[in-house]
Amino acid sequence: MILSKLAGRPVLLAAGLVAALVLPWFVYPPVALDIACWALFAVAVDLLLGFTGLLSFGHAAFWGGSAYATGLIALHSGLPFPVAILGGAAFAALLALPIGFLSVRLRGIYFAMVTLAFAQMVYFVANQWRDVTGGENGLQGIPRELFGLDLSDPFYFYYAGLPFILAGLFAAWRIVRSPFGCVLMSIRDNPARARALGYSVDRFKLLAFVLSAALSGLAGGLFAIGHGFASLQGVYWTTSGEAVMMVVLGGIGTLWGGIVGAALIVELNDYLATAGFQETGIITGGIFILVVLLFRRGVWGTARDLIAARAAARRRPAEPARENAETPA
Incomplete structure (x- = not known):
C-alpha cells in the first residue's frame, strides 16, 4: 500500500507534466496559456484557503496589480519579459505585506x-x-x-512562459509538504492549539498570505504578457471570486483540484463564447451549484476519495484470508 502510494505520486506528476507540454497541441494556444495562468492562480488561492483556512476575496489585487506592474516594466524598461514577470510578482508580495498585516488577525467572513x-x-x-x-x-x-526572439506566435510563447507556471506549482507543492506547511495545516485545524505549542499564528498566516500573493502575481504577470494588455478586470473582485470558484470546483486543500477547476472553467467559458452564448455566468454558476451539492469535496477530491475507497474495499477480503492462512492449525 505504501509502495503504491509512493509510486503513484511520480506517475501523477509525470502525467501532469506531459499534459502541460502537449496542451497547446490540442487546445487553442492562448486558451492553453489562460488555463496555465488560472491554474497557478487557483493553486495560490488554495494555498491560503485549503491549507491555512483563510478565504480571501482580495487576491484580484495581486493578480491584477502584478499585471499592471509587469506591463509597466516591460513597456518602459525594455527588459526581457521574465524580468518583468518577476518584478510583478515582487510587487504583489510587497503589496500583500500591509494588506496581510492588517487582515490576518481576523477570521472567517471578517477576513474575507x-x-x-x-x-x-x-x-x-x-x-x-x-x-x-x-x-x-x-x-x-x-x-x-x-x-x-520572435515570440509573437502564441504557440511558442506558451512554452516560453510554461517554466514560470511549473516553477510556481512546484513552489506551492514544496510549501505544503514542508514543516512550514504542516504548521499552516495545524493553524487551519486548531489555531488555539498551534498557539499553545509556541507558534506565532499571525506571523505564519502573514507569511502564507505573502507567498500566496507572490504566486498570484507570477500568474497575473504572465497573463498580462501573454495577452499584451492589463485591464481593470484583473483587479475587479469578480476575478477573486472566479479563482475561489475554481478551487471549490476542483477540491479545496488538494492543489490538483485548483488545476482541474481552472481547466474546466476556462475551457467551458471558451466553448460557450465560441458558440456565441453571452451569459456564460449562468452555465458556470449552475455547474458550480451542482458540484457543491453533489461533490462536497470537489471533482478532484471526490474522485480521489472514491479511488481510495475502492482500493481499500479490494484489500479487505484478502486481509482476513491472509490472517487465517498464517494462523497455525
Whole structure:
C-alpha cells in the first residue's frame, strides 16, 4: 500500500507534466496559456484557503496589480519579459505585506470582507491613476521581449512562459509538504492549539498570505504578457471570486483540484463564447451549484476519495484470508 502510494505520486506528476507540454497541441494556444495562468492562480488561492483556512476575496489585487506592474516594466524598461514577470510578482508580495498585516488577525467572513475592501481600493487607484494605468483603457501593447526572439506566435510563447507556471506549482507543492506547511495545516485545524505549542499564528498566516500573493502575481504577470494588455478586470473582485470558484470546483486543500477547476472553467467559458452564448455566468454558476451539492469535496477530491475507497474495499477480503492462512492449525 505504501509502495503504491509512493509510486503513484511520480506517475501523477509525470502525467501532469506531459499534459502541460502537449496542451497547446490540442487546445487553442492562448486558451492553453489562460488555463496555465488560472491554474497557478487557483493553486495560490488554495494555498491560503485549503491549507491555512483563510478565504480571501482580495487576491484580484495581486493578480491584477502584478499585471499592471509587469506591463509597466516591460513597456518602459525594455527588459526581457521574465524580468518583468518577476518584478510583478515582487510587487504583489510587497503589496500583500500591509494588506496581510492588517487582515490576518481576523477570521472567517471578517477576513474575507477586509481583503475584498482592500482589493476594491486597488481597483479604485487603478481606475483613477490614468496617467500610469491607462484607466478604463488599461495598458496595451505590452511587449514580449526575450533577447530578440520572435515570440509573437502564441504557440511558442506558451512554452516560453510554461517554466514560470511549473516553477510556481512546484513552489506551492514544496510549501505544503514542508514543516512550514504542516504548521499552516495545524493553524487551519486548531489555531488555539498551534498557539499553545509556541507558534506565532499571525506571523505564519502573514507569511502564507505573502507567498500566496507572490504566486498570484507570477500568474497575473504572465497573463498580462501573454495577452499584451492589463485591464481593470484583473483587479475587479469578480476575478477573486472566479479563482475561489475554481478551487471549490476542483477540491479545496488538494492543489490538483485548483488545476482541474481552472481547466474546466476556462475551457467551458471558451466553448460557450465560441458558440456565441453571452451569459456564460449562468452555465458556470449552475455547474458550480451542482458540484457543491453533489461533490462536497470537489471533482478532484471526490474522485480521489472514491479511488481510495475502492482500493481499500479490494484489500479487505484478502486481509482476513491472509490472517487465517498464517494462523497455525
